Amino acid sequence: GAVVSQHPSRVICKSGTSVKIECRSLDFQATTMFWYRQFPKQSLMLMATSNEGSKATYEQGVEKDKFLINHASLTLSTLTVTSAHPEDSSFYICSAGLAAPQGEQYFGPGTRLTVT
Amino acid sequence: SQKIEQNSEALNIQEGKTATLTCNYTNYSPAYLQWYRQDPGRGPVFLLLIRENEKEKRKERLKVTFDTTLKQSLFHITASQPADSATYLCALVLNSGYSTLTFGKGTMLLVSP
Numbered sequence: 555g556a557v558v559s560q561h562p563s564r565v566i567c568k569s570g571t572s573v574k575i576e577c578r579s580l581d582f583q584a585t586t587m588f589w590y591r592q593f594p595k596q597s598l599m600l601m602a603t604s605n606e607g608s609k610a611t612y613e614q615g616v617e618k619d620k621f622l623i624n625h626a627s628l629t630l631s632t633l634t635v636t637s638a639h640p641e642d643s644s645f646y647i648c649s650a651g652l653a654a655p656q657g658e659q660y661f662g663p664g665t666r667l668t669v670t
Numbered sequence: 671s672q673k674i675e676q677n678s679e680a681l682n683i684q685e686g687k688t689a690t691l692t693c694n695y696t697n698y699s700p701a702y703l704q705w706y707r708q709d710p711g712r713g714p715v716f717l718l719l720i721r722e723n724e725k726e727k728r729k730e731r732l733k734v735t736f737d738t739t740l741k742q743s744l745f746h747i748t749a750s751q752p753a754d755s756a757t758y759l760c761a762l763v764l765n766s767g768y769s770t771l772t773f774g775k776g777t778m779l780l781v782s783p
Contacts, residue, residue, distance in 0.1 A: 558713075560713075588770075588771075595775070596775060597674075597759070597773040597774055597775040597776065598714070598759070598771075598773045599773075600770065600771070600772070603770065645711075647713045647714075649713070658704060658716035658719055659716065659771060660716065661706075661713030661714045661715065661716075662713050663712055663713050664711065664712060664713045666711070
């Protein structure tokens with residue numbers, strides 16, 4: 555149980571275009587989902603916390619107008635990287651947390667974004 | 671400043687030995703500490719959680735200790751196998767955050783046959 559999927563797994567896009575990444579919880583309902591970014595040999599950096607039916611909470615330094623997050627249902631959250639630039643190239647990972655505040659998070663397989 | 675430190679150098683051990691990974695933190699007061707495994711190009715997989723009032727937690731070949739005085743957690747894998755080779759991440763759950771995880775950079779473990 556507690557499977558999280560992400561789509562696409564890899565995407566290459568041209569500078570200036572937008573890319574949408576989907577995160578789905580397959581066998582449970584996730585009121586809260588999280589979006590992370592990971593650069594090579596670096597730790598996962600939390601970008602935003604996404605709550606179903608409300609606006610996402612962004613971490614300091616993350617531009618909310620550039621990284622649009624939508625959490626329209628209990629099983630789907632989307633991250634749209636708008637007007638992507640090469641420096642946005644990274645590994646984007648979503649996760650879904652279980653009910654308890656101390657609960658573990660279940661991560662998706664990640665999306666490798668390359669902006670040319 | 672707040673820091674979570676894990677050994678940046680890879681840990682190389684022989685199959686069958688016990689691997690011990692360290693997570694140290696400064697200027698945090700975590701309510702919980704979690705350990706995850708991450709394989710290359712994949713998302714992390716949850717392994718174990720330990721609360722601030724727990725000293726030790728075990729799950730099969732895994733053992734985690736948590737010393738809030740030393741501000742340190744140790745992660746042990748006994749009878750290690752080549753399949754245990756991966757990067758292991760520690761993550762803090764802070765008092766002020768709802769399920770928000772703050773991750774260390776991870777330590778790569780390489781188990782040779």
